Amino acid sequence: METELGLKPGEIGLGTTLVAVGFDGGVIIGADSRTSMGGAYVVNRVTDKLTYVSDRIYCCRSGSAADTQAVANLVTYYLQLYAIQHGEEPPVRVAAALFQELCYKNKEMLSAGIICAGWDKYAGGSVYGIPIGGSLHKLPYATAGSGSTYLYGYLDTAFRPNMTKEETIELVKTAIALAIGRDGSSGGCIRLAVITEDGVERHFIPGDQVPVLGI
Amino acid sequence: MVSRVNVPKGGFNFDNYQRNLILQQNGYSMPKATKTGTTITGMKFKNGVILGADTRATGEALVQDKNCPKIHRMAPNIFCCGAGTAADADKVTDMVASQLELHRLATGRESRVTTVLATLSQYLFRYQGHVAAALVLGGVDVDGPQLFSVAPHGSTDKLPYLSQGSGSLSAIAVFEERWRENMERDEAIELVKDSIKAGIFNDMGSGFNIDLVVIEKGRADFYRNIETPCPTIEKIGNYKFQPGTTAVLSESFRNFVTITEGDAMDIS
Numbered sequence: 001m002e003t004e005l006g007l008k009p010g011e012i013g014l015g016t017t018l019v020a021v022g023f024d025g026g027v028i029i030g031a032d033s034r035t036s037m038g039g040a041y042v043v044n045r046v047t048d049k050l051t052y053v054s055d056r057i058y059c060c061r062s063g064s065a066a067d068t069q070a071v072a073n074l075v076t077y078y079l080q081l082y083a084i085q086h087g088e089e090p091p092v093r094v095a096a097a098l099f100q101e102l103c104y105k106n107k108e109m110l111s112a113g114i115i116c117a118g119w120d121k122y123a124g125g126s127v128y129g130i131p132i133g134g135s136l137h138k139l140p141y142a143t144a145g146s147g148s149t150y151l152y153g154y155l156d157t158a159f160r161p162n163m164t165k166e167e168t169i170e171l172v173k174t175a176i177a178l179a180i181g182r183d184g185s186s187g188g189c190i191r192l193a194v195i196t197e198d199g200v201e202r203h204f205i206p207g208d209q210v211p212v213l214g215i
Numbered sequence: 216m217v218s219r220v221n222v223p224k225g226g227f228n229f230d231n232y233q234r235n236l237i238l239q240q241n242g243y244s245m246p247k248a249t250k251t252g253t254t255i256t257g258m259k260f261k262n263g264v265i266l267g268a269d270t271r272a273t274g275e276a277l278v279q280d281k282n283c284p285k286i287h288r289m290a291p292n293i294f295c296c297g298a299g300t301a302a303d304a305d306k307v308t309d310m311v312a313s314q315l316e317l318h319r320l321a322t323g324r325e326s327r328v329t330t331v332l333a334t335l336s337q338y339l340f341r342y343q344g345h346v347a348a349a350l351v352l353g354g355v356d357v358d359g360p361q362l363f364s365v366a367p368h369g370s371t372d373k374l375p376y377l378s379q380g381s382g383s384l385s386a387i388a389v390f391e392e393r394w395r396e397n398m399e400r401d402e403a404i405e406l407v408k409d410s411i412k413a414g415i416f417n418d419m420g421s422g423f424n425i426d427l428v429v430i431e432k433g434r435a436d437f438y439r440n441i442e443t444p445c446p447t448i449e450k451i452g453n454y455k456f457q458p459g460t461t462a463v464l465s466e467s468f469r470n471f472v473t474i475t476e477g478d479a480m481d482i483s
Contacts, residue, residue: 008343008344008368010344010367010368011344011366011368012366012368012370035372041384043366043372044372044374046374047372064368064370065366065368065370066336066339066340066344066366066368066369066370067368069336069369069370069371070337070340070369109343
């Protein structure tokens with residue numbers, strides 16, 4: 001079900017499943033790859049919704065494709081300025097605060113649900129949720145998009161603090177697969193990114209290798 | 216001195232937008248703009264990018280132009296296909312193309328596809344979908360061959376093959392079946408032609424001829440009407456009657472005007 005509100009007629013939306021989970025030493029973010037129009041046509045089945053904003057900070061986009069791309073581009077630009085002015089990579093909380101500022105001040109114009117996650121030397125791995133009204137939440141794990149409806153219960157039971165990297169990858173992958181199975185607006189492939197002090201490591205699970213869960 | 220003449224500034228004008236909404240609420244219908252109910256496609260191949268388009272432009276139920284050029288030259292190495300409202304697609308591509316020309320003259324460097332993509336998408340985003348242009352953008356620059364699509368609200372996609380317009384569903388099916396990585400130039404041209412043909416034959420909004428552009432490193436070949444899959448068929452019969460088909464039974468002439476001779480004009 002498409003639960004994203006406020007799309008204009010004919011606008012391209014990201015009926016989406018997004019998951020971000022912090023672990024010891026970093027964060028894992030994951031998303032499906034479906035972009036659809038009017039809940040009827042898949043515009044892009046291999047979309048990359050995990051979007052670069054700085055070297056160790058990514059955002060996960062849900063809602064209007066146009067709005068979230070515009071916001072992400074703007075934040076990327078501000079973070080580049082930050083890196084030059086401060087002579088160091090921006091912390092994740094700064095990126096998240098920028099997303100929150102833009103999403104709150106333009107809340108009448110935007111339909112954007114964003115998760116901002118990454119690693120910095122002050123806080124280590126951190127996850128921030130910025131849902132549609134423009135509020136900001138620091139969380140140990142977050143999920144967003146139309147597929148998140150099917151995931152809250154799973155993540156609440158499956159998440160444990162201080163998991164290893166491998167356990168967390170498996171958790172995120174399973175969560176996305178579960179949502180793809182139940183949410184019509186999510187689908188395609190699974191994209192993952194592991195963000196640690198060492199950098200970003202991307203994983204790609206093609207559509208025919210997405211786990212089929214349940215009966 | 217302040218000029219008394221009100222010089223129009225050009226560009227888009229939304230002054231009457233609110234008024235028109237109220238008129239519509241009161242039951243007055245707006246005239247429909249000419250839309251390029253369209254099939255436009257693009258794909259990457261071994262050495263570059265190919266873009267294709269049909270040539271039909273429609274306004275409501277009527278075909279407005281049977282050979283409408285929908286592939287626009289943005290720069291010598293970058294081309295762009297336009298769908299949606301014809302006026303908007305033409306205007307937005309022309310404006311960006313002229314900005315690029317000035318930018319090339321100022322910098323002395325070849326234009327880059329990402330520059331065009333950013334300019335187009337930021338412009339369309341600013342107008343929140345009211346500038347109704349859906350675009351397929353392709354080109355070859357220092358970063359190699361690149362292909363993007365831009366939706367009317369300003370979102371972009373990067374894909375190895377894509378289609379836009381009302382015929383995009385038929386066209387994408389052809390690519391999904393036959394596209395492979397690193398295709399040769401000739402087979403890639405055939406595939407793009409077939410994708411446009413799928414739109415021409417199966418979509419009411421698309422039709423007539425195929426335009427094509429092949430962009431490779433250092434060269435771009437534009438083929439206007441590379442194929443005409445819908446030629447006007449010559450009629451077998453005609454409605455002209457041969458002289459003598461009808462028998463002449465009688466003839467009569469009458470003079471209704473009496474011609475009288477006057478003085479000759481003096482032309483000496």
